Amino acid sequence: MKHDPEFDIVVWGATGFTGRLAVEKLATRAQSLGDLRWAIGGRNKAKLEALRAGLGSAAADIPIITGDSHDVASMEALAARTSVVCSTVGPYALYGSELVGACVRAGTHYCDISAEPHWIRKMMDAYEAEAAETGARIVHACGMDSIPSDVGVHYLQQRAEQLYGKPCSRVKMRVTEMQGGFSGGTAASLLHGTEAGRTDPSIGQAMTEPYYLAPEGHRQGPDEPDNMRSTKVEYDEDVQAWTKPFFMGPMNSKIVRRTNALLGYPYGEDFSYNEARVVADGLSGRIKAKAEALGYVAFLSAVASPPTRSLLKKYVLPGSGEGPDQETRESGQWKVVLIGKTDDGTTVRTFVGGEGDPATDSTSRMLVESALCLAQDADKIPVGGGSWTPAAAMGDLLLDRLTTYAGMSFEFGPSSTDAGRS
Ligand SMILES: NC(=O)c1ccc[n+]([C@@H]2O[C@H](COP(=O)([O-])OP(=O)(O)OC[C@H]3O[C@@H](n4cnc5c(N)ncnc54)[C@H](OP(=O)(O)O)[C@@H]3O)[C@@H](O)[C@H]2O)c1
Numbered sequence: 478m479k480h481d482p483e484f485d486i487v488v489w490g491a492t493g494f495t496g497r498l499a500v501e502k503l504a505t506r507a508q509s510l511g512d513l514r515w516a517i518g519g520r521n522k523a524k525l526e527a528l529r530a531g532l533g534s535a536a537a538d539i540p541i542i543t544g545d546s547h548d549v550a551s552m553e554a555l556a557a558r559t560s561v562v563c564s565t566v567g568p569y570a571l572y573g574s575e576l577v578g579a580c581v582r583a584g585t586h587y588c589d590i591s592a593e594p595h596w597i598r599k600m601m602d603a604y605e606a607e608a609a610e611t612g613a614r615i616v617h618a619c620g621m622d623s624i625p626s627d628v629g630v631h632y633l634q635q636r637a638e639q640l641y642g643k644p645c646s647r648v649k650m651r652v653t654e655m656q657g658g659f660s661g662g663t664a665a666s667l668l669h670g671t672e673a674g675r676t677d678p679s680i681g682q683a684m685t686e687p688y689y690l691a692p693e694g695h696r697q698g699p700d701e702p703d704n705m706r707s708t709k710v711e712y713d714e715d716v717q718a719w720t721k722p723f724f725m726g727p728m729n730s731k732i733v734r735r736t737n738a739l740l741g742y743p744y745g746e747d748f749s750y751n752e753a754r755v756v757a758d759g760l761s762g763r764i765k766a767k768a769e770a771l772g773y774v775a776f777l778s779a780v781a782s783p784p785t786r787s788l789l790k791k792y793v794l795p796g797s798g799e800g801p802d803q804e805t806r807e808s809g810q811w812k813v814v815l816i817g818k819t820d821d822g823t824t825v826r827t828f829v830g831g832e833g834d835p836a837t838d839s840t841s842r843m844l845v846e847s848a849l850c851l852a853q854d855a856d857k858i859p860v861g862g863g864s865w866t867p868a869a870a871m872g873d874l875l876l877d878r879l880t881t882y883a884g885m886s887f888e889f890g891p892s893s894t895d896a897g898r899s
Pocket of ligand 1: 490491492493494495496519520521524544545546547565566567568569572590591592618619620621622623660661662663664665666796797798799800835836837840
């Protein structure tokens with residue numbers, strides 16, 4: 478590991494939609510931390526200066542680092558100057574690889590909000606072994622994909638162990654509330670995945686194979702392949718409502734399964750996990766769930782077809798730097814429930830929730846706390862260098878930060894047993 482770099486954290490991609498939010502959050506956090514040494518980075522100096530000017534006097538002296546994501550030398554210079562890089566430059570498959578490589582070689586910790594499993598696997602395959610040698614902790618998926626799922630399951634399983642002496646062999650996450658919008662980078666990632674998927678079969682494979690992100694030799698288990706175009710709706714007795722597929726489910730599930738394998742199967746080797754979105758009860762709930770599921774698949778078809786894709790790009794989807802307005806960001810909120818079952822029929826629940834628009838405001842808070850955790854809790858993090866998930870690397874340390882500073886809550890709910898049901 479290198480000694481005493483100039484910065485604790487560099488926010489790379491500070492001028493993007495999520496990058497700006499992350500910078501604002503970190504500027505606020507830095508005021509109470511006092512001695513945090515941080516900088517903002519991107520490719521456009523004038524934009525970075527304008528961003529810094531808008532942060533107020535407390536951040537007036539924040540250093541600016543410029544470079545281009547494709548320029549290996551500038552990525553290496555960036556990685557050499559800091560303990561942690563927090564990157565919001567995406568689509569990561571287009572702009573992220575050189576930076577991950579530079580961080581790995583420099584022994585610099587790294588976190589991002591990528592939700593592109595094909596690229597995450599590419600980074601794991603290329604750099605995991607070297608990161609173990611240099612000490613760089615590489616942590617992808619530190620946003621709405623996939624912290625609520627990953628840290629939520631970690632929390633639920635710990636409580637199950639404490640109360641019943643065993644983990645839940647089956648856990649399902651049900652999204653009960655999710656209000657908000659999405660930003661240009663998310664749209665760009667979807668468009669890029671769709672376009673590149675026409676010639677690169679690994680992109681489709683990454684979405685469907687349930688254990689695609691598990692370490693080599695651990696890519697099997699009880700869960701079925703994911704179907705990104707499923708319109709299946711189901712009545713879920715545990716939430717007493719109709720559910721539809723949750724579009725983030727395939728990504729989140731792969732991260733949760735990776736955590737289990739990375740940590741030596743604390744959730745069990747037969748651990749099974751899935752996610753769905755709760756719609757409503759009754760016949761109207763069933764009709765609504767089906768209509769929404771069909772609507773999402775129609776949207777994916779429109780994205781896949783070149784003529785409608787260009788119309789969506791031109792008239793509907795946000796561009797780079799664009800996203801929901803302040804009111805949407807601040808009034809947004811989300812809630813999920815994790816329902817776990819032990820082999821002997823005990824059901825346990827955990828409620829996870831967050832303030833702010835999930836894909837932008839809440840995501841930027843999660844990312845900032847992940848970066849702070851990597852920087853400030855470096856000596857307490859129980860794992861060394863490597864390619865980690867949020868829960869596998871940071872577990873309880875991150876959970877404490879999310880509840881204290883990121884507007885998130887994790888609550889253990891009432892348990893029940895099959896025998897106790899009427
Ligand atoms: N996991 C989640 O929950 C979640 C939520 C939101 C977003 N995301 C992901 O986060 C990423 C960013 O999203 P966003 O909406 O914030 O994107 P955005 O607004 O388009 O910002 C992209 C950033 O990348 C920079 N950039 C582009 N090309 C570059 C290059 N060659 N060198 C250096 N910088 C470059 C842009 O710089 P300029 O400002 O100079 O153009 C900008 O700062 C996307 O991949 C998105 O999918 C994930």
